[in-house]
Structure formats: C-alpha cells, structure tokens
Amino acid sequence: MRLHIGAWFPRCAVVLCAVASAGCLETSVGNMTAHEAFSDERVAKMVNAAVNGDLDEVDQQIKAGADVNAIGKDGISPLLFVLINRQIKGMEHLLKAGANPNYKAALRNGSAMYLAAGGNWPEALELLLKYGGDPNLRGNLNEPLLFIAVNQFRKENIDLLLRHGADVNVHMGGKYSNADDTAASVAAGLGRFDFVHYLLERGLNYKLQNLAADVEISKVPPNSEQQRWKDKVIEMLKARGACFPAFDPKNPQVVPCLEKNKE
Numbered sequence: 001m002r003l004h005i006g007a008w009f010p011r012c013a014v015v016l017c018a019v020a021s022a023g024c025l026e027t028s029v030g031n032m033t034a035h036e037a038f039s040d041e042r043v044a045k046m047v048n049a050a051v052n053g054d055l056d057e058v059d060q061q062i063k064a065g066a067d068v069n070a071i072g073k074d075g076i077s078p079l080l081f082v083l084i085n086r087q088i089k090g091m092e093h094l095l096k097a098g099a100n101p102n103y104k105a106a107l108r109n110g111s112a113m114y115l116a117a118g119g120n121w122p123e124a125l126e127l128l129l130k131y132g133g134d135p136n137l138r139g140n141l142n143e144p145l146l147f148i149a150v151n152q153f154r155k156e157n158i159d160l161l162l163r164h165g166a167d168v169n170v171h172m173g174g175k176y177s178n179a180d181d182t183a184a185s186v187a188a189g190l191g192r193f194d195f196v197h198y199l200l201e202r203g204l205n206y207k208l209q210n211l212a213a214d215v216e217i218s219k220v221p222p223n224s225e226q227q228r229w230k231d232k233v234i235e236m237l238k239a240r241g242a243c244f245p246a247f248d249p250k251n252p253q254v255v256p257c258l259e260k261n262k263e
Contacts, residue, residue, distance in 0.1 A: 029076070029084045037073045037081060042066035050082045050090030058093050068099040075105030079112050088123060095131040102134050113137045117145040117161065118152040125160050135166035144170045146183040150195055158183075158195065162202055169206040180207050188214040193229035200236050209255060212242035217249075 034047040046066040049057035079099040116125035149157040187195035220226040243257035
C-alpha cells in the first residue's frame with residue numbers, strides 16, 4: 001500500500017496570490033488552492049498564512065472568525081492542508097489554536113494522523129501526538145496507525161506511536177477476514193522481519209501461533225539480512241510457546257506441530 005488521498009495528493013504547488021489583500025502567496029494541494037478548498041474567505045486566508053509562515057496573519061483571521069476546524073472541499077481541513085504543504089510552524093500554530101489532529105474525512109483516509117503515520121516526516125507525527133493525536137486512531141478501513149507505519153516502512157514512526165501509547169497488540173478485529181492480523185503480521189507479509197523482531201521486543205503477545213504461520217510462509221532471499229532477522233524471530237517465537245512447522249499449505253486450517261503434539 002502507498003498513500004493516496006484523491007484530490008489531496010500530497011504534492012503542493014505555489015502560485016501568485018489571486019487576492020491582493022491576502023498579502024501572501026496562494027498555496028495549493030494538488031490542483032486545489034486554499035480559496036478553492038475553503039469557501040470562507042477568512043479560513044482561506046488563515047490557511048495561506050499558515051503555509052507561508054505568517055503567524056500574525058493566522059491570528060488575525062482567527063480573531064476575525066476563521067474556524068481552525070473548518071471542513072472544506074472533499075472534506076479537507078486547514079490542518080490537513082498545511083500538513084500536506086509540510087509547514088511545521090503553521091501546523092503547530094493551528095494545533096495551539098484548537099485544530100483537531102484526529103479529524104477524519106468521512107469518505108477518504110483524510111486524517112492528519114493517518115498521513116503523518118505513513119509519511120517520511122516524523123517531526124509532524126511527533127507534533128500531532130504532542131497536541132493530542134490518538135496513536136490508536138484507525139483509518140476508514142479500520143486499519144490501525146501502526147499498520148500504516150509498518151506498511152510504509154516507517155521505523156521512526158512506529159517507535160513514535162509506541163512511545164505515545166499505541167497498543168502493540170492492536171489487530172484488525174471485527175468483520176474482517178484477517179481480523180487477527182497485527183502490525184507484526186503486516187511486517188512479516190512484507191518480509192520485514194526486523195520490524196517483527198522490534199514489535200516482539202516491545203511486548204507483542206497476541207496470537208503468536210498465528211504470527212508464526214505468517215512468518216513461516218513469508219520468504220526472503222537466503223543469506224539476506226532479513227533472513228537473519230527471520231531466524232531470530234523464529235527463535236523468539238519458539239521461546240514464547242509458538243511451534244513450528246506452523247503452516248500446512250495443503251490445509252491452512254491445520255497447524256502441523258500442534259496436531260503432532262496431540263498424538
């Protein structure tokens with residue numbers, strides 16, 4: 001999985017400000033300017049000012065009535081707009097003014113926390129967590145943020161989420177066919193056994209026999225660094241009570257080593 005957010009594709013452009021009174025550069029996300037995203041002129045000016053680092057102007061627009069949690073086109077929020085434009089000072093100013101780091105757009109994975117968990121900007125994730133970001137927030141497909149960070153190979157983000165209270169044993173749950181998958185299961189499927197080891201070290205203990213099967217069936221090149229991590233993970237799982245072989249390709253519902261122990 002790679003992050004896609006439709007109309008908010010995380011690439012920004014800057015064009016000359018169409019509103020002279022704004023006294024700034026008009027900013028955009030994808031092909032959508034702040035004035036196109038937000039119908040309230042005060043909000044659009046606040047967003048442009050936040051992206052351009054004009055924090056006094058941000059305060060002026062807030063005093064004039066700009067809503068820091070306004071919902072714009074496609075559900076985008078001011079905080080999301082500024083995050084996508086990678087402006088840390090503007091983000092913090094909005095957060096101090098009450099911007100909600102946990103807001104989620106209804107139809108997209110449009111959450112500042114979601115984007116930051118999967119992005120290559122750990123400073124932004126740390127800032128959001130500092131101002132009340134929920135490390136256990138889920139995306140619109142029920143995926144926990146730890147899954148997002150693992151899926152994008154963001155080791156620093158994984159560490160940040162865990163240090164701020166993310167549940168290392170969080171799993172998909174509910175109606176999903178992979179309901180027992182953990183972030184370590186995701187990592188194993190990607191061949192990132194260094195991540196699996198890291199999560200086990202930090203207390204992962206949810207259905208380790210299931211994880212053993214995920215580890216067993218995921219192949220990496222022999223003699224590779226990840227194979228060495230895989231070997232360590234297998235030994236760690238054995239020490240915690242998981243048994244191997246853990247997977248029968250002809251009958252995935254059967255755990256061969258457990259069946260053998262019944263004899």
